[in-house]
Amino acid sequence: MxxxxxxxxxxxxxxxxxxxxxxxxxxxxxxxxxxxxxxxxxxxxxxxxxxxxxxxxxxxxxxxxxxxxxxxxxxxxxxxxxxxxxxxxxxxxxxxxxxxxxxxxxxxxxxxxxxxxxxxxxxxxxxxxxxxxxxxxxxxxxxxxxxxxxxxxxxxxxxxxxxxxxxxxxxxxxxxxxxxxxxxxxxxxxxxxxxxxxxxxxxxxxxxxxxxxxxxxxxxxxxxxxxxxxxxxxxxxxxxxxxxxxxxGQVIIRNKKQPVSGLGRLMPGAAAKEVEEGIPYVFKQHHFTEAWKRLKIRPATGSPQPHQTNTDFCEYDEPTNSYRYTRAYVKHLIKRCSTFQGFMEATGKEPEPKPACQTESS
Incomplete structure (x- = not known):
């Protein structure tokens, strides 16, 4: 047995x-x-x-x-x-x-x-x-x-x-x-x-x-x-x-990595500009501000818990007491704000077509 x-x-x-x-x-x-x-x-x-x-x-x-x-x-x-x-x-x-x-x-x-x-x-x-x-x-x-x-x-x-x-x-x-x-x-x-x-x-x-x-x-x-x-x-x-x-000579190469603060992150102005370049509507910094508020991407200014962000989209920088945004968030906004309805839902405002763009309003 x-x-x-x-x-x-x-x-x-x-x-x-x-x-x-x-x-x-x-x-x-x-x-x-x-x-x-x-x-x-x-x-x-x-x-x-x-x-x-x-x-x-x-x-x-x-x-x-x-x-x-x-x-x-x-x-x-x-x-x-x-x-x-x-x-x-x-x-x-x-x-x-x-x-x-x-x-x-x-x-x-x-x-x-x-x-x-x-x-x-x-x-x-x-x-x-x-x-x-x-x-x-x-x-x-x-x-x-x-x-x-x-x-x-x-x-x-x-x-x-x-x-x-x-x-x-x-x-x-x-x-x-x-x-x-x-x-x-x-x-x-x-x-x-x-x-x-x-x-x-x-x-x-x-x-x-x-x-x-x-x-x-x-x-x-x-x-x-x-x-x-x-x-x-x-x-x-x-x-x-x-x-x-x-x-x-080298067969396998290993690069020494140094920490870089804010690597790949964007400040609000630069992020808003990239969003505008990717959609048919006018998108300024005040639209960007309304979007993070409505989508609950980060806490309100002056919050006692500023670090409680959606970490896929935003990071709090303690030394400067500011927020930096990821390119994933920019892509998310471009996808949402490319349509009339999506723009309204994200920002709470009616989109204004760019001068050179003709878009449907519904």
């Missing part, structure tokens, strides 16, 4: 399945949102992996109702369990831990990716490829260190085939493509990394950077086609050789 599997087995199996699916999506160039799929399924893989460890170790990861001592919080009849952010905090209490910092980046990114930025998927993948590889490698390390080598993803995933070298034109094309990342997503990554110290940012567990070299040594029948050597395991002379390679 076969022994009953441990309580954590089903959760761990689900975790491994999610990780394998995430990698398949990442490597599938035909998927239009492959990077978003990778982020979502790696999120689930990590969640199930940490929960499996909690089950094994007898850690209660359910939420309890603080008002009643012995009552669990429930969602649709099931106990509410720790989300990934809370689980990561339990596993790595130090917020500066590079594994936790990498995981937190993708948790926040997942919340921003859902239902948005489909056109930016490929550019985002290129900009965050090192972070994505670190996310997967960290998962493999946690998986095997906690549950044994028999669970390694190496037994389930194939080495991907890829173009080993690019022409100078291809390299330049990739560099140009990196710059197509939408401003708000670029600002999101910049702002997140501005809160990390240099030691964490440069740790390969936060962002994995790989330099590839064609092996010219005689073939070893015991070796696999692609092998990985950690920098810490190299001799001093080997490290010097690798660093010299880095000075002569």
């Amino acid at each position: 076969m022994a009953r599997p441990p309580r954590w087995q089903a959760t761990l199996d689900a975790s491994v399945e999610e990780a394998c699916l995430a990698v398949r999506l990442y490597n599938d160039a035909s998927e239009s949102r492959s990077f978003e799929g990778f982020v979502i399924h790696m999120h689930l893989a990590w969640l199930y992996l940490l929960h499996a460890g909690f089950i094994r170790d007898g850690i209660d990861f359910r939420y309890w109702d603080t008002r009643y001592k012995h009552r669990l919080l429930k969602v649709e009849g099931e106990p509410k369990r720790w989300e990934l952010e809370r689980s990561a905090k339990e596993r790595w209490p130090d917020r500066k831990d590079p594994v936790r910092a990498n995981l937190s980046l993708f948790i926040r990114l997942r919340n921003r990716l859902e239902h948005r930025h489909a056109h930016a998927d490929a550019a985002l993948m290129l900009n965050l490829s090192g972070h994505a590889h670190a996310l997967l490698i960290n998962y493999e390390e946690e998986l095997t260190s906690q549950f044994g080598d028999d669970y390694s993803l190496a037994l389930r995933l194939r080495i991907p085939l890829f173009v080993g070298t690019f022409s100078p034109q291809g390299e330049q094309a990739l560099r140009r493509f990196r710059k197509t990342l939408p401003t708000d997503l670029h600002g999101f990554v910049t702002e997140y990394e501005s809160g990390l110290d240099e030691k964490t940012i440069n740790d390969p567990r936060y962002e994995f950077r790989l330099r590839a070299a064609v092996e010219l040594a005689p073939k070893d029948p015991e070796a696999i086609a692609v092998q990985f050597t950690k920098y810490d395991d190299m001799t001093e002379s080997e490290r010097e050789a690798v660093e010299e390679m880095g000075r002569r």
Whole structure:
């Protein structure tokens, strides 16, 4: 009679399945949102992996109702369990831990990716490829260190085939493509990394950077086609050789990011001007003011809680006691105010056609 599997087995199996699916999506160039799929399924893989460890170790990861001592919080009849952010905090209490910092980046990114930025998927993948590889490698390390080598993803995933070298034109094309990342997503990554110290940012567990070299040594029948050597395991002379390679040429480029205040944000006058350029009606700053009031985008001037804004559309700047607006809000206003009825609903005022434009008034 076969022994009953441990309580954590089903959760761990689900975790491994999610990780394998995430990698398949990442490597599938035909998927239009492959990077978003990778982020979502790696999120689930990590969640199930940490929960499996909690089950094994007898850690209660359910939420309890603080008002009643012995009552669990429930969602649709099931106990509410720790989300990934809370689980990561339990596993790595130090917020500066590079594994936790990498995981937190993708948790926040997942919340921003859902239902948005489909056109930016490929550019985002290129900009965050090192972070994505670190996310997967960290998962493999946690998986095997906690549950044994028999669970390694190496037994389930194939080495991907890829173009080993690019022409100078291809390299330049990739560099140009990196710059197509939408401003708000670029600002999101910049702002997140501005809160990390240099030691964490440069740790390969936060962002994995790989330099590839064609092996010219005689073939070893015991070796696999692609092998990985950690920098810490190299001799001093080997490290010097690798660093010299880095000075002569780059394969993967990582740009140092500096925090920029108000990156991609607009002041009211500039925002109103862009809206007017995109619609057939006159749209001035007083229209813009009426719109944020009626649509409840931000609190009224002088509010004791000025920071309570619609964060997708507006941000409060404490040092200047002013508000800055996102391009997403400008696009929202352009879409709404392009019709007579939409303009009326957004501003409460009857639209005035531009002199050169003839529009229907109904």
